[in-house]
Amino acid sequence: MSSSKRPSRARKDAESAAPRISYLIKWVERGVHAGLDTALRSMNITISEYTALSVLQFRSGLSSAQLARRSFVSAQAMNQIVVSLERNGWIERSADPAHGRILRATLTREGRDLLARCDRATASVEQTLLTGMSSAQAEQLRRALQACAASLFASSHSPQDPSPPDD
Secondary structure (H helix, E strand, O other): OOOOOOOOHHHHHHHHHOOOHHHHHHHHHHHHHHHHHHHHHOOOOOHHHHHHHHHHHHOOOEOHHHHHHHHOOOHHHHHHHHHHHHHOOOEEEEEOOOOOOOEEEEEOHHHHHHHHHHHHHHHHHHHHHOOOOOHHHHHHHHHHHHHHHHHHHHHHOOOOOOOOOOO
């Protein structure tokens, strides 16, 4: 290989000094989590409950196990979340016609109203996150993160559950 095709030592040093992408993602996640927690606290809803409601907005009729996978919590944690959401009147569950033991969750009117208020309250967190980015850059980031999520999902899930969380 000619010396012109080899990365320069300075470039190698700069790349090795740059923080790992996974480290940066964790810092972004921590910042977003803190912002969401602050925005949601006054509405007496947790981030996990908000996430579950958000998932149900686009994927109504999920079982608790499906909702857990798409909300990034364990099945046991989701059981507690679902009980709380149902007790607060934000979701209702009904038996699956084909499998009576499976309960399918849907948003109630109160749940949709709360979700709309939560979305308004948390919009500033995303605006802050994207400060300094153009619309095109924000869309590029969205596509890149969706591709990353799909890759991670594909490598960690069985063929019995082929649907990534964003579908």
